Amino acid sequence: MNHIYQPQKIEKKWQARWDESQLYRSRVDWSKPKHYALTMLPYPSGDLHIGHWFAMTPSDARARWMRMKGYNVLFPMGFDAFGLPAEQAAISRNIHPWKWTFANIERMREQLRSMGAMFDWEREAISCTPEYYKWSEWFFKRFYEQGVAYRGSALVNWSESLQTVLANEQVIDGKDERTGQPVAQKMMEQWFFRITKYADELLDFAPLDWPESIKIMQTNWIGRSEGARATFRTEIGGHPIEIYTTRPDTLWGATFMALAPEHDLVNRITTDERRAAVEAYVEAAAQATEVERMVEDREKTGVFTGAYAINPVNDERIPIWVADYVMITYGTGAIMAVPAHDQRDFEFARAHDLEVRVVIQPEDMDEPLTEAAMSAAYDGPGAMVNSDAMDGSQSTSAKGRKNPAISRVIDWLEATGKGQESVNYRLRDWLISRQRYWGSPIPMLRADGEIVPVPDDELPVELPEDVDFVPTGRSPLTYHEPFFKVDERVRRETDTLDTFMCSSWYQLRYLSPDCDSAPFDADEAAYWLPVDVYTGGAEHAVMHLLYTRFFTKVLRDIGVFDDAAEAMRGQGRDPAGVFDEPMTVLRNQGQVLGGERQGDFVLCSGTMAGGRLLAERVEVADWNQVPAGFEGVFGEIAHRTENILRVDMAGLTQLVEILPDAEIVIPDIPGENSVNQLRHHLEIQRMSKSKGNVVNPDELVAKYGADVVRCYLMFNFDWQKGGPWNENNIKGPQGWLDDIWEIATAGPPRAPGDPEAERDIERKLHQTIAVINRGLEDFSFNTAIAEQMKFKNALRAALREGKIGASAWRETLDATLRLLAPFAPHLAEEIWARLGWDYSVHQQPWPEYDADKAREETVDLVVMINGRPRATIAVAVDIARERAQELALASEAAQRYLAGKPAKRAIFIPGRNGSDPKVNVVV
């Protein structure tokens, strides 16, 4: 028997044993309740990051717990393997994406295995294999047939640096979300998915237990707004200009119109004398990047087209301007401008000397509101004025039909045929084609200019391997003739699918990764779907998490789940609602941030000048090495820019300028040192290679063992929040597992055992079970482990006192190891085996919580005076209200406060869920 816990000696062994014995194979078993636990699949970048461990190992612990509770658990793993980094590696390092990707997968599989997770590797799916992307292509075809996929022309995001278009969701602040390179707007013909058709259904989160923040983000992203459309006509030519507004009640206040620079009509309506100015403006707007156009507080610019429009509600003639604050991608790309009641229009009107006409008289104002009195638009409630027959209608702060004025105007617009009620969305259709090589081919052809799908029996269209990666920026498929030239008349689509399409259905492929007659096996789907718990990062809120919901709804509507629904009925299960959403419960983990770094402690000597020390000598030392009577500045370097240090001198910040020829002494680094070698305090921030604060999980596993790393990650953070890395804290979980090892390997105690102490341990055990159950249920892994540590402390103390006999020790250990198994699977298994118990601990049932065993016999009655605890009295658990009040009032503490006077009230708060009862005495 080893008496020291050496995880490195046992972990590999058990991982191999679990594999061999197929411990984690999950098979359909209709006699057992199922649980599909899913954690977001990694991109095979080549190295598993500590963030992967943080996301996956707690998810694994929870899946293991569900399994021990009697569920048939599916917990699969795979790789989201298409994407740009592979292609970039191909260009810069001359390695084929296929080779690069699979080498990385090999490596990451090993790293994933080292976690000791219960992944069922037989179900692994890799999105870049033909077996997988055959079905991505197949889905694309079905979408095309159903009109969900279409080819269309639109203003799209073009990344010059990546030489491809990007979806709206992949553009942040006008920059590519991955590389931060600027993205330009460009009119292009591309493939789209009609996600907008599902906007309303995607807004319905009723069936989902998802974080509120994700639901809000998706809701905002979809951006549903209610209002009306109305058609204005140009004075000359009568060209219709359709506008969308959420404020039809202000239609009478429109004093001009504004078109987006990209609007079709700009060219046609501009008068000859305004043409030069308008063309110059449109040109300039096209040159400006999205970023420039979005700069906050930018002066509202625009030019007059020379043309006028007729307002349909009052036949008034108003000028038509072109302004880049109107976005072609939102609404109709044209607005009616109501400066009195819209801040942007107001600013524009003031900048270009246009009329501001009040049509809503503010509620709380007696005098009529006038243009001259306004310094900002008024968008509050009030009565409609200057609006003909609508005058007097009450406009509230409510939106859409809930606002009486809006509702009345919409009715009138519809009755008179001047406009109609309209709902608008911010959401755009999903642009899914990419001008890149390393993605799933789009199974389409162009025959004599006409678009036709590749026949099903020719799927998958395989990516050719013999392509040349030359840094032309263009996809190698575009100059690979055998690929794109099918014959003289027929050309193949060379764009590939957005990788988000591949990851929109991977949870289905896990069900049957080898199935070659369908994307997934209907019987498997009938049993396992939907995913019961999905874990991963919140950064996918409006991308993957929205796409996969959309994808699932389309599959349902086009009948892809019909066979699975039939199979469910065959088992007597109701398929209603089962295929509406991909994942029922979603929880996001936070992010592990880089650790805080302390700055060097320095002693700086020199001369003071202008409030700063001009240092001739800077020495890195220890705070206790400050010589008595030291004259200079000493403290931690809080910040450094070039040769200026900000030194934190016990809370006081001192500026130190290091003179060019100053002597710098760093004892740890021999030889001559430079200013740049001085370390300054580093703020907590994201881990990144450039900051040099990344944590390598492989090294941690080698040093502490996988179980310790797992437990550290679960114990030292609020999982849903994340936080800064601090390796010092790893000693906590390490010590806990050491102690468990010691208690277990010491062998049964020779003590006879004290029934009372043994009963107390049993009671604490059951209290612990309750807390662990709640912790795992709520993804509060830290409290679940804290409670186990507490229990271990109590058990160890009782053992040291010689109060636990052999059989109680054995029974307690049996339960302890089961409770430990989800968290530290290797250690629990090793001790279980050493005690000679049957393989495997992971196949044991979870200890059942017994409320009777957990119950205390006596509790502390807390005596509170005016809500403040002042004393406790030991009483029976089931103490009655009256008795508790009596005891409290009679207590020394209460008497002291009452000073002979009667108490005003004495409120009894019964002890619930293990908390002590209280009496609050009001004096």
Next chain:
RNA sequence: GAGGAAGUGGCGGAAUUGGCAGACGCGCAUGACUUAGGAUCAUGUCUCUUUGAGGUGAGGGUUCGAAUCCCUCCUUCCUCACCA
């Protein structure tokens, strides 16, 4: 500008959701064992003017009772952003 989340010891974080604030752990302190201690064990560790009193970013409010609910600020992080 809009929306969201959060602010608790020296640190990571608890608090059964309105009922003993600071569980558990790190760190630190004192002691024991030791040639040694960055091992192990024991004890202690919110603050103060300590028979008591105060304390959860600041200020107000509701309540018998507030870290938790409401109002007004301040700070940090995230998301969206000229959205008509």
